[in-house]
Amino acid sequence: MLLDDILAFNEKFVEEKGYERYVTDKIPNKRAVIFTCMDTRLIELLPQALNLKNGDVKMVKNAGAILKDPYDSVMKSILVAIHALQADEVFVIGHHRCGMTGLESDGFVELMKERGIDQTAIDRLDKAPEEWLNGFEDVNDSVKQSVQTIENHPLLPADVPVHGLVIDPKTGKLDLVQKGY
Ligand SMILES: [Zn+2]
Numbered sequence: 001m002l003l004d005d006i007l008a009f010n011e012k013f014v015e016e017k018g019y020e021r022y023v024t025d026k027i028p029n030k031r032a033v034i035f036t037c038m039d040t041r042l043i044e045l046l047p048q049a050l051n052l053k054n055g056d057v058k059m060v061k062n063a064g065a066i067l068k069d070p071y072d073s074v075m076k077s078i079l080v081a082i083h084a085l086q087a088d089e090v091f092v093i094g095h096h097r098c099g100m101t102g103l104e105s106d107g108f109v110e111l112m113k114e115r116g117i118d119q120t121a122i123d124r125l126d127k128a129p130e131e132w133l134n135g136f137e138d139v140n141d142s143v144k145q146s147v148q149t150i151e152n153h154p155l156l157p158a159d160v161p162v163h164g165l166v167i168d169p170k171t172g173k174l175d176l177v178q179k180g181y
Contacts, residue, residue, distance in 0.1 A: 024055025026085060033058040033081035035074060035146065036093040037065045037100070041169035046093065049172030058087055064100030064135055065092055067146040070153050079155055090150055090162040090180070094143040095169045103135030139166055143177045151180075 013019070036046060038061045047053070058081040060074055067074050081087040109122060109129050122129065136142035143164040150162045161180030167173065 022054040028055070028057045028081070028085065028087055029053075030056045031087055032056075032089040032091060033060065033078055033087040034091045034093060035060045035065055035067065035078060035150075036091075036167075037061060037095055037098055038063055039095060039098065039169060042095060042167070045169065045172050046167060049167065049174070057091075058085060064098055064103075064142065065094045065146055066100060066136065066142060067092070067149045070149055075149070075153060078150060079153075082157065082160060083155075088157075088160055090160060091165060092143050092146045092150070092162065093165045093167055093174075094139040094146075094177075095167045096139060097169060098135075098139055100135030100142075101139060102137065103133075105129040105133040108133050140177050147178050147180075 030052070034046075034050075034052075034057050036042060036059070047056075058077075060077045060081070062074055069075070078090060082090075106129075112122070113119070136145075143166060147162050147164040150156060156162075162178075163176070163180040164178035166175045166177055168175075
């Protein structure tokens with residue numbers, strides 16, 4: 001089982017002081033917060049491609065790097081990074097071939113049903129699936145929208161630049177969508 005494997009590995013990791021090269025503190029050395037996608041291909045690639053080490057940035061992730069709701073936990077995390085942890089620059093990084101491209105709530109609900117979720121549970125939701133379970137059509141547009149949500153936030157200091165980028169999940173190449181300076 002994965003959990004058992006993880007726990008066994010972890011015991012050795014700590015015992016052999018595998019952590020020593022990662023020791024740092026909670027203030028981001030590069031004074032930045034990155035908001036990106038949870039995609040598996042980006043776990044190591046993104047930090048490597050951007051020359052980021054442990055301790056360099058605050059990293060916030062969700063499916064698709066989608067931020068539309070200025071009161072959700074992503075925006076809260078970004079505000080914490082800025083106001084409590086000294087970040088003074090924001091990077092929104094979407095990526096090509098994202099799983100959220102073309103994801104529509106209808107199809108998503110069908111997948112849930114196949115997984116055993118019944119219609120009554122869907123009917124009882126406070127928010128209909130089409131209001132919150134969609135992806136996006138174009139990653140550039142989606143990045144722009146996330147940037148805009150952050151930029152327009154009343155609690156974002158005026159001197160904090162918000163950049164928008166798209167990364168290639170294979171090569172790590174970055175394309176600039178919007179420069180915040
Ligand atoms: Zn993605």
